[in-house]
Amino acid sequence: MTIQINNVLTRQKSPFVPVEENKLKIYVCGVTVYGRCHVGHLRCYLSFDAILRYFAHKGFDINYCRNFTDIDDKIIARAREIEAGKDGQWTQNAAYADYDDTQWQERFAEDEIIRKRAESSERHLAEIVSDYFIDIFTNEDFGPFDLYPATSEPRVSQHIPEVIDLIQKIIDNGFAYESGGDVYFDVAAYHAKTGAYGKLSGRDFTQLMEGARVTPGDKKRNAPDFALWKSAAPNEPTWTSPWGQGRPGWHIECSAMSDKELGTPFDIHGGGKDLIFPHHENEIAQSEAGLGHAFCNTWMHNGFVTVDGVKMSKSLGNFITIQEALKMAPPEVWRTVVLSTHYASPIDFSRTRKENEGEEAVRGTIDIAFDRLEYFYETLKRADEAVGEEAIADTAKLLDDDRGTKITDTFESMMNDDFNTARAMASIGDSMKYVNELCDMKAKAIKKLDGGRDSWRLTLQTAATELRKVLGVLNICNQSPSAALASMRDFSARQKGIDTEKVNGLMAERAAARAEKNWARSDEIRDELLTLGVELRDGVSGSDWKVIRS
RNA sequence: GGCGCCGUCGCCAAGUGGUAAGGCAGAGGUCUGCAAAACCUCCAUCACCAGUUCGAAUCUGGUCGGCGCCUCCA
Numbered sequence: 264m265t266i267q268i269n270n271v272l273t274r275q276k277s278p279f280v281p282v283e284e285n286k287l288k289i290y291v292c293g294v295t296v297y298g299r300c301h302v303g304h305l306r307c308y309l310s311f312d313a314i315l316r317y318f319a320h321k322g323f324d325i326n327y328c329r330n331f332t333d334i335d336d337k338i339i340a341r342a343r344e345i346e347a348g349k350d351g352q353w354t355q356n357a358a359y360a361d362y363d364d365t366q367w368q369e370r371f372a373e374d375e376i377i378r379k380r381a382e383s384s385e386r387h388l389a390e391i392v393s394d395y396f397i398d399i400f401t402n403e404d405f406g407p408f409d410l411y412p413a414t415s416e417p418r419v420s421q422h423i424p425e426v427i428d429l430i431q432k433i434i435d436n437g438f439a440y441e442s443g444g445d446v447y448f449d450v451a452a453y454h455a456k457t458g459a460y461g462k463l464s465g466r467d468f469t470q471l472m473e474g475a476r477v478t479p480g481d482k483k484r485n486a487p488d489f490a491l492w493k494s495a496a497p498n499e500p501t502w503t504s505p506w507g508q509g510r511p512g513w514h515i516e517c518s519a520m521s522d523k524e525l526g527t528p529f530d531i532h533g534g535g536k537d538l539i540f541p542h543h544e545n546e547i548a549q550s551e552a553g554l555g556h557a558f559c560n561t562w563m564h565n566g567f568v569t570v571d572g573v574k575m576s577k578s579l580g581n582f583i584t585i586q587e588a589l590k591m592a593p594p595e596v597w598r599t600v601v602l603s604t605h606y607a608s609p610i611d612f613s614r615t616r617k618e619n620e621g622e623e624a625v626r627g628t629i630d631i632a633f634d635r636l637e638y639f640y641e642t643l644k645r646a647d648e649a650v651g652e653e654a655i656a657d658t659a660k661l662l663d664d665d666r667g668t669k670i671t672d673t674f675e676s677m678m679n680d681d682f683n684t685a686r687a688m689a690s691i692g693d694s695m696k697y698v699n700e701l702c703d704m705k706a707k708a709i710k711k712l713d714g715g716r717d718s719w720r721l722t723l724q725t726a727a728t729e730l731r732k733v734l735g736v737l738n739i740c741n742q743s744p745s746a747a748l749a750s751m752r753d754f755s756a757r758q759k760g761i762d763t764e765k766v767n768g769l770m771a772e773r774a775a776a777r778a779e780k781n782w783a784r785s786d787e788i789r790d791e792l793l794t795l796g797v798e799l800r801d802g803v804s805g806s807d808w809k810v811i812r813s
Numbered sequence: 814g815g816c817g818c819c820g821u822c823g824c825c826a827a828g829u830g831g832u833a834a835g836g837c838a839g840a841g842g843u844c845u846g847c848a849a850a851a852c853c854u855c856c857a858u859c860a861c862c863a864g865u866u867c868g869a870a871u872c873u874g875g876u877c878g879g880c881g882c883c884u885c886c887a
Contacts, residue, residue, distance in 0.1 A: 291887090292887070293887090300887085301887090303886085304887050306887070310887095311887095337885070337886095464816085464817085464882080466816065466882090466883080470816075473815095513885090535887030536818090536881075537881080537886050537887065538886075539817095540816095541882095541883085541884095542886090565887070567880090567881080572879070572880065574881070575887095576885085576886055576887090577885080578884095578885060579886095603825085603836080604826070604827095605827075608819095608826080608827090609819090609880085609881095630837090631836065634836095635836070641850080641851090685827055685834090686827055686835080689826090689827070689834055689835035689836075690834085690835085692836070696851090696852075700851085700852060702851080702852095703843095703844085703852055777846090782846055782847070785846090789847090789848070789849090798849060799848075801845080801849075801850090802850085807850095809850090
């Protein structure tokens with residue numbers, strides 16, 4: 264059974280055929296490091312994480328390249344803002360519109376750190392800025408998420424020779440021109456030769472040419488042309504090139520670095536849907552123009568994270584940063600949220616924020632995922648306890664029910680279909696239900712089974728093992744259930760401001776009341792706990808409690 | 814304005830020609846001191862209209878509504 268992927272380039276779902284057998288060469292567009300990441304970035308990298316892990320599970324030897332764009336107008340702009348200082352003259356874009364005092368404080372504290380670092384360095388402030396945010400990306404924003412490690416994380420600033428080399432090839436092939444120190448890609452020339460411009464984004468070349476005019480004074484020949492190399496402006500980081508001092512344009516780094524790290528053509532190029540045009544379209548054009556052969560076979564794009572139906576983006580200022588997200592739920596819950604939706608579909612968070620009076624109370628995406636994850640862990644815990652420590656007799660045989668043995672097969676068939684993690688999660692949920700069903704069996708019924716208790720235990724053990732295997736591929740439920748449940752409860756208690764000491768005191772008091780069969784007092788305490796936001800769970804081996812979410 | 818995507822149960826969300834996965838919420842039940850949890854049962858014909866087809870949520874055309882890209886964007 265092969266993996267079917269919806270290829271944006273061909274607009275078809277087709278079997279994945281790697282360039283080299285059993286190898287996956289994949290490039291996922293990284294971030295431009297000028298600020299902290301938000302949930303949109305998180306969604307992207309978590310979506311591709313599941314895809315990467317599934318390829319690894321299928322035995323692929325993975326070469327995964329995820330770049331850092333560390334030379335860019337916005338990085339330079341941030342450097343200028345820092346230079347100007349808190350009270351200096353700089354234009355605030357929409358991203359700052361909703362900033363409150365705390366955010367401004369954090370912002371200026373961050374600026375201060377960067378400024379300090381710059382003082383003890385010979386390097387350009389913009390380079391300090393990008394270094395700083397690469398560090399934040401790696402350690403603070405994505406550190407807690409345990410992403411599948413990239414084979415390489417190239418930075419443009421360290422690949423200037425490769426960039427220059429590629430630009431030169433494009434010029435030599437007649438698809439780029441120098442103009443006043445800049446170098447532009449000649450979209451018209453490229454399209455005349457190949458007819459290929461617009462093949463990824465479905466844009467019509469003629470309309471692109473008509474659509475926009477070249478403004479007077481522009482160094483471009485035609486509107487769709489884009490810069491491969493930008494000549495130096497005052498106070499910018501620059502490098503020496505055959506066309507003078509300057510720096511790379513936006514798209515060229517991905518072309519140069521993917522060719523270097525993966526070789527071309529490579530298998531999969533991924534990123535957010537918003538990169539399709541112009542970024543990826545231009546990447547294809549310049550790469551194929553320079554290299555003279557195909558660039559990448561399969562293009563995959565993840566859907567947006569939206570807020571009230573509108574795309575989350577820095578320029579709109581409607582984003583939830585990853586740091587804020589981590590206060591809302593632990594990393595594993597966020598992963599569960601992302602996995603519950605197909606990678607190409609949007610994820611909307613409006614319901615988690617919109618709690619208007621009169622609106623039907625609906626539980627938020629995060630709370631549902633939180634409870635779902637707890638359900639998974641609770642089920643695994645039950646299974647572990649049911650199986651126990653003692654050895655299972657050799658005479659044990661699996662019960663005649665394939666629900667416990669086809670877990671991996673079902674999972675793979677879901678994942679093979681364009682990495683449908685939503686269906687995979689649903690099938691895991693079905694298996695969890697089956698495990699609970701087994702755990703609910705009465706001792707009498709278990710005895711009557713063919714092979715008795717040992718067969719029952721063997722079946723449970725097999726199902727739990729398979730479940731852990733597929734959950735491991737999705738990189739959730741990897742911890743010991745008890746530890747995970749305890750930390751999730753702590754998280755919720757802290758978040759809701761629940762006094763754990765007080766709850767434990769009430770629990771003890773209730774246990775005493777129950778021992779005396781003082782049901783009235785016992786129920787009274789239950790109600791009291793309920794008002795605290797705590798739900799009781801009485802079991803055979805004593806009572807436990809859980810924080811009610813939402 | 815151009816190009817493109819989407820509209821599936823109260824909410825979320827799979828499903829791209831063969832007769833609607835799953836989750837949340839809701840109803841009933843088993844279990845329980847009573848509950849909770851767990852498990853069982855029930856709960857949609859797919860925005861609207863017309864067409865193609867033996868057969869459509871899935872294809873075509875139109876209408877209405879939402880969004881995205883076209884400037885930076887995961």
